[in-house]
Amino acid sequence: MQTTELLNNYLVDPNTWDEMYSLSSVRHQYEGVVGVLQQMSVEELNKKEELAKRLFMSQGITFTVYSSGEGIEKIFPFDIIPRIITAGEWNYIETGITQRLKALNLFLKDVYNNQFILKDGIVPCDIVYSCPHFLREMHGFPVPYDIYVHIAGIDLIRDADGTFYILEDNLRTPSGVSYMLENREITKRLFPDLIPKNKVRTVTEYPAILHRNLSSLSPRQTSQPTIVLLTPGIYNSAYFEHTTLARLMGVELVEGRDLVVDNHRVYMKTTGGLQQVDVIYRRVDDYFLDPLVFQPDSLLGVAGIMSAYRKGNVAIVNAVGNGVADDKAIYAFVPAMIRYYLNEEPILKNVPTYQLGNPDERDYVFSNMNRMVIKKTNESGGYGMLMGHSATDEEIHRYQQEIVKDPRQFIAQPIISLSSAPCYMNGRLKPRRVDLRPYALCGPEGIRIVPGGLTRVALREGSLVVNSSQGGGSKDTWVLAN
């Protein structure tokens, strides 16, 4: 089969913004890629897919599913066709996320100190205090430069008219950046010369920027502060990312058992004795971080680390307690935060969100259930979600009962028709829904966002759920230079 047929048979879903096709023609940013695809046969494209799979396997870019003592290597599915964003679109996204992150940091500082935003009634007290991730231990807690979110993954989607919306903030331990980096490396192998020809901006500076930011947070003023990346260990599904980041930044990868706190300072156990640690980039959740303060039976953390943190003897990235700002119920108030702290109109809009604790909003949602997505406020990975348009009556009824029992645990949003992008599947080009997660890095010198990020794809036909645990995959994301 010739590939011109591939493109001719590409059928976009109705009422959907397609990243590549606009009504009748290919968007100009995709012309380069389409030109190359048209010159390749299906056999060649299949070979490229095979090459990608082999490269992922042999380089160990896998996550391991452990069952009955055996580790089964799985590849996070990768689609070879890149997703392309124009320079203009990116500028818009970049300014919007920068603004949003600034406001979120200010919110965290406020909510853990003077709480002006609560006292002025902009954000309801009860929503904050009933959030399970609002940690009273962080009240009045000093953090370096008042930065709480050093690394953020902000999820964006595109509606049928092409407008970008913020779907979700991830401010605790956002993951996937290693896939952003590896997808780019794989694409360079699959399509030689294509990236320079299309003037795609580089993503490889991410580790360097992050390393610089981490260094600047060190409490000890030395030229080579000791930075470590704290991982839960090899059984964690994101372990590959932890090793990649540690390797690219040249920092030590440690587990909880490698660290010890003595006299409110954190040390690593080395063959040469104890060595003091200055900055910890931790990929362990808040609850498991310190068994003396949070979960007492946690084996992943370090006893006493919070006391070292409070004394300012060690910096922790991201700060503890950020979960109150990425709670899905609080999400609805972020535009209000931008107005309150920055006196600006939000550049990037939220998806309309209904607070189910509010009776009027709840009634509206209940009478429009098949146009709504119901989400649990404190779950992730696509769990605890109901897609109203494809759920059975029984499921809908069950969710309604749960909502009535504990409305704070749920929010509702109208189902957005996510944008679609071409995917190469079984010798054909098919449109599949995508989202975008750019990674923003916040340091004492400002906020920098690496151009691109991770594009996640809902590989199952008709699905709007892109999470990896629900059968999602990823694409390389290109931001063009002009």
Add this chain to the structure above:
Amino acid sequence: MLSRVADSLYWMSRYMERTDGILRMLRINYASSQDDLQNFSWKPVLSIFTYLDPGGAAAIAHRSRAVLQYMVTDRENSNSVLNIVTHARENARSVQDHITKELWQCLNDFYHTIRDEQIVRGLYADDPVSILDVLIRQGVLYYGITDITMARGEGYAFLNIGKFIERGVQSADILAVRFSDTQFDSSLTDPSYWKYLLLSISGFEYYLKTYRSGFDARNVVEQIVLSANFPRSILYSVSRLQLHFQRLKGDGNREAFQRIEFMIGKIHSKVQYSTVYSILNQGLHSFLISIKEDLSEVGNALNQYYFAYT
């Protein structure tokens, strides 16, 4: 470096050395089993490299395919090549930031190879020597990549310490098992016995060049224990161990260093200043056991002073 990392590197290296030893043993012994007039017994190999009790060993000692199956791919055998390579690979995985990417990929490839269905089938249905060769070659790749790409730092020192401790113990084991089977009379066993023993540790050609006059058990003992040039001899292993341990000097932890340096020095002297005569006088078996115990103590001391992180 982190104690946990040093521990992982040390064991990764020991596992890989063990894998190499097992595969070579299997390859040669399989060839020998095809050559034997009497019923070839795998008992010695099983007792060196597995934890099977005498009953379990006797059950498969005369069935080559069953032994291959048990020692290469059986998941229940904690010392099967499959399990050992898996351990080595998992160790490498948890210290990826301390080994080169090439080394990690090599172990990852080895891991996937030995889990390949075709390998498993080939071992039991086709010519097992071809399969064993494939696996041995993967191991050789590991040695090459380590030598060429690893920076000569603390990590490299621990890799070699593990390798040479394992090698010393293995050579002692191989000698001890062979010689406990026969009364110590050099004329008793037929020449093919020595030939296969030496072949299994790649020492046959060296023997021919050094001791031209036929097979004498005393010469075999001299080669495997005392030769400074034979790379699998106990003396060679302990010398290299001493050399690589020196690299850890000055990394802090002075007391520990001196203690272990002393222990290694003692073993080295014990071997270097022995002769075949003195060893046979003491009793070959008891000499070899004492070497094994000494090396095991060095391992314990390393654990206590360098690796303890719990």
